[in-house]
Amino acid sequence: MACFRLVAAFAYLLLLLSRAGAVEYVVGDGDFGWDSGVNYISWAKEHTFAVGDVLVFQYVSSQHNVYEVTASTYRSCDAAGDKGVVAKYTSGFDKVALSEARSYWFICEFPGHCLGGMKLAVNVSANGAEGGGGAPSPTTNEPPPPSSNAAGGRPGWMAMGLALGVLLVLMNWAR
Numbered sequence: 701m702a703c704f705r706l707v708a709a710f711a712y713l714l715l716l717l718s719r720a721g722a723v724e725y726v727v728g729d730g731d732f733g734w735d736s737g738v739n740y741i742s743w744a745k746e747h748t749f750a751v752g753d754v755l756v757f758q759y760v761s762s763q764h765n766v767y768e769v770t771a772s773t774y775r776s777c778d779a780a781g782d783k784g785v786v787a788k789y790t791s792g793f794d795k796v797a798l799s800e801a802r803s804y805w806f807i808c809e810f811p812g813h814c815l816g817g818m819k820l821a822v823n824v825s826a827n828g829a830e831g832g833g834g835a836p837s838p839t840t841n842e843p844p845p846p847s848s849n850a851a852g853g854r855p856g857w858m859a860m861g862l863a864l865g866v867l868l869v870l871m872n873w874a875r
């Protein structure tokens with residue numbers, strides 16, 4: 701009993717910690733993945749998306765696909781002639797990085813699927829931890845300075861250390 705509570709507490713901590721860095725979201729939460737019959741409007745509402753997060757689309761590639769589209773194509777579900785299509789993903793296991801603070805729209809382009817509700821819209825907010833008030837990125841192709849990487853990683857490690865500390869306290873308390 702105590703052991704179970706311990707594991708649950710630790711799992712919860714890890715869940716909280718995972719919010720500190722980039723998060724990978726399995727669209728549809730893995731039970732159904734990217735499939736017909738899932739309400740992706742509800743699914744999107746249950747999550748908050750920040751710059752750097754990743755959407756993972758899992759599906760049977762012979763039955764579905766993922767098109768990133770414009771807002772109007774998302775609404776109309778009409779991607780005929782690739783109208784309003786931004787990107788296409790067809791592997792069945794597609795990771796889409798949400799690299800900008802904006803709205804993203806995805807549909808399944810198999811006939812009838814989008815109209816049947818197989819469409820996803822997410823709003824991606826600027827990552828508060830990045831600071832700088834969402835300064836526009838330069839148009840050059842320079843890689844980001846390594847210092848920003850280190851700054852991004854540090855809170856994660858600190859939080860991890862904190863979690864281990866709490867775990868130790870919990871283990872003593874459960875004894």
Ligand SMILES: [Cu+2]
Pocket residue numbers: 735736763764765808809810813814818
């Ligand atoms: Cu589909």
